Amino acid sequence: MKITLKDGVVKEFDNAVSVYDIARSISEGLARNACAGIVNGETKDLRFIVENDAEVNICTFDDEVGKEAFRHTASHVMAQAIKRLYPETKLAIGPSIADGFYYDFDREKPFSPEELEEIEKEMKKIAKEDLALERFELPRAEAIKLMEDRQEPYKVELINDLPEDAVISFYEQGEFIDLCAGPHLLSTKVIKAIKLTSVAGAYWRGNEKNKMLSRIYGTAYTKTSDLEAYLTMMEEAKKRDHRKLGKELKLFALLEEGPGFPFFLPKGMVLKNTLLEYWREIHKEAGYVEVSTPIILSKELWETSGHWDHYKDNMYTTVIDEHDFCVKPMNCPGGMLVYKQDMHSYRDLPMRVGEIGLVHRHEKSGALHGLMRVRCFNQDDAHIFMTEEQITSEISGVISLIDSVYKLFGFKYHIELSTRPEDSMGSDEAWELATNGLRDALEENNIPYTVNEGDGAFYGPKIDFHLEDSIGRTWQCGTIQLDMQMPERFELEYTAANGSKKRPIMIHRVCFGSIERFIGILIEHYAGQFPTWLSPVQVKVLPISEKFADYANKVSDELDKAGIRVETDHRAEKIGYKIREARNERIPYIIVVGEKDEAANKVSLRSRANGEEGQIDLKDVIERIQQEIKTRVSNVNTGVSVE
RNA sequence: GCUGCUAUGGCUCAGUAGGUAGAGCGUCGCCUUGGUAAGGCGGAGGUCACGGGUUCAAAUCCCGUUAGCAGCUCCA
Numbered sequence: 242m243k244i245t246l247k248d249g250v251v252k253e254f255d256n257a258v259s260v261y262d263i264a265r266s267i268s269e270g271l272a273r274n275a276c277a278g279i280v281n282g283e284t285k286d287l288r289f290i291v292e293n294d295a296e297v298n299i300c301t302f303d304d305e306v307g308k309e310a311f312r313h314t315a316s317h318v319m320a321q322a323i324k325r326l327y328p329e330t331k332l333a334i335g336p337s338i339a340d341g342f343y344y345d346f347d348r349e350k351p352f353s354p355e356e357l358e359e360i361e362k363e364m365k366k367i368a369k370e371d372l373a374l375e376r377f378e379l380p381r382a383e384a385i386k387l388m389e390d391r392q393e394p395y396k397v398e399l400i401n402d403l404p405e406d407a408v409i410s411f412y413e414q415g416e417f418i419d420l421c422a423g424p425h426l427l428s429t430k431v432i433k434a435i436k437l438t439s440v441a442g443a444y445w446r447g448n449e450k451n452k453m454l455s456r457i458y459g460t461a462y463t464k465t466s467d468l469e470a471y472l473t474m475m476e477e478a479k480k481r482d483h484r485k486l487g488k489e490l491k492l493f494a495l496l497e498e499g500p501g502f503p504f505f506l507p508k509g510m511v512l513k514n515t516l517l518e519y520w521r522e523i524h525k526e527a528g529y530v531e532v533s534t535p536i537i538l539s540k541e542l543w544e545t546s547g548h549w550d551h552y553k554d555n556m557y558t559t560v561i562d563e564h565d566f567c568v569k570p571m572n573c574p575g576g577m578l579v580y581k582q583d584m585h586s587y588r589d590l591p592m593r594v595g596e597i598g599l600v601h602r603h604e605k606s607g608a609l610h611g612l613m614r615v616r617c618f619n620q621d622d623a624h625i626f627m628t629e630e631q632i633t634s635e636i637s638g639v640i641s642l643i644d645s646v647y648k649l650f651g652f653k654y655h656i657e658l659s660t661r662p663e664d665s666m667g668s669d670e671a672w673e674l675a676t677n678g679l680r681d682a683l684e685e686n687n688i689p690y691t692v693n694e695g696d697g698a699f700y701g702p703k704i705d706f707h708l709e710d711s712i713g714r715t716w717q718c719g720t721i722q723l724d725m726q727m728p729e730r731f732e733l734e735y736t737a738a739n740g741s742k743k744r745p746i747m748i749h750r751v752c753f754g755s756i757e758r759f760i761g762i763l764i765e766h767y768a769g770q771f772p773t774w775l776s777p778v779q780v781k782v783l784p785i786s787e788k789f790a791d792y793a794n795k796v797s798d799e800l801d802k803a804g805i806r807v808e809t810d811h812r813a814e815k816i817g818y819k820i821r822e823a824r825n826e827r828i829p830y831i832i833v834v835g836e837k838d839e840a841a842n843k844v845s846l847r848s849r850a851n852g853e854e855g856q857i858d859l860k861d862v863i864e865r866i867q868q869e870i871k872t873r874v875s876n877v878n879t880g881v882s883v884e
Numbered sequence: 885g886c887u888g889c890u891a892u893g894g895c896u897c898a899g900u901a902g903g904u905a906g907a908g909c910g911u912c913g914c915c916u917u918g919g920u921a922a923g924g925c926g927g928a929g930g931u932c933a934c935g936g937g938u939u940c941a942a943a944u945c946c947c948g949u950u951a952g953c954a955g956c957u958c959c960a
Contacts, residue, residue, distance in 0.1 A: 440888090441954055441956075449885075449886050449956075450886095453887045456955070495951095496951090498951095500950090602959080604958080607885060607956085608957085608958060785918065785920095786918060787917065813918090814918090815923065817919085817923095818921080818922055818923085819921095836919085837919080
């Protein structure tokens, strides 16, 4: 029997072997670290017996599949601990997730933090007991009986809902048995570096009509040091939470008077306008023009676009002179009307029309979250009208534009292609053409991507950009959508070379997505330490005492004239105190002026990056800062934030 | 929207068993005029989110509303 390994090496075996044995034949170390295997493309247990020639890939914690098996086993260990401590608890489901695992339980009281600690202790005990996990399968009737005997009604329901031909498997460790497809580790022994992180409510099977269960979240790693690094990262994330920093740095405010409608304060407004300035600059270079369409438009328009049918529950409406109007949740219908203001020739295409559009969407109260999820926000939208032949090159152009934006901020990113959802409009042919257009552009540019089946917009497929911030979290921001439905519904036309009327194809696209949300992401990405070009205040001038107020004013006037955003702290405080405060405000440059500086006609510079830099000519400081602003240097601080 | 938790001066938070409020920071005033992460003293500032109820008495107990937090669901 021939087993082909992931690096192409072929191993010969006389008899059927388990995945674990294959791992051991490679090395003891691999066997020790193995969590699961992939046999002919299917995820399998280490216990799985390979009987014929096969391709086998051994997965450790470093592989997604291995990590899932590891954490799934951790969730079983947690369930076992809970059944030991609180036997009346009913088990629901417990999978692994991105950063760890959870398990849902049905219990009278929610779990308290003290109980979490008890559970954690019991889990560590179970690990020490080194219980072997055994897999077994049962026919449906016996499976149901087993779970009925163990008084697990949720498991009985799950089994009843399994398809006729499903294999019903269980995993057993010590006295604990759980319905589970696997895979799982061989023993509880390695589940040591664990932490239960939180308790929350969650509906049985995710349906809000069902009973609310208690969900315990936890995480597990192979090494204590990795667990600690993760917990430190979580702490760091909490420290740079944009809601906290937004308040501290006086960027924006969220008030009870406007739930989900953020107020931008003067400093936040500088940030926003600076981003928009940049946006306008690069779009002008890329051949875009800019328009602005109204916030309130007639209901009929939204019926034409299809938005009313699909999203009326999330749209704000109003009545003007007895006519129904809607507050726009998207800019595209307005963009359609702009296109129709004129006749278009094929020579005019592609037409790239940008719009910073303020949209409103009625989000459920529980969905609101700082600037990340709001009820009104600005989209950095653009609609590109083009011919079929132009699809690939236009998509490529947008991809490279978005790429340059993310690079500027130091974001890594990956791309997902989302295909036709169930609830959608348009013909199969149109969808195929559009989906292929996106795919071709990605492939022509050699851009790796994953496919997200059925996650497209109702009017077309899309490419989504998921960017990764400085502490490893991902955010979906940019998107490129190809749309053949809106031009049809709005009867857009252009005159082709032969004089016939043709339908243009359109792209909807955003780089930032929501500007508000992008600002939220930037706050967390930079931990409030914005690069100089973005900093609301770029220099703070601190006179040593009131005697040097005039000199400080002179210095700050020169900075101001040089186009640098400057503030001067004239309070009668000690210099150490003023520095401390300016640092907490994350200001990139601090200028200290006192007797020595005035005498030498220089300034003492302190930069956020290098600390104290000594006495220096103001002219040199200005040049350096101007250069940083001009080139938009964006050095990301991944270290621990101030305070 | 659902479940749970929370709401006290501008900010961060104390307030134990119901007896009409405290601290630190900030702010203001005075002293200090100080060279790289908090100088000292003093003052002002709160109908304890809002509306009901229980009680001789409610920041504290109960009900409702609003907003926030965590999670679920949703996110064109």
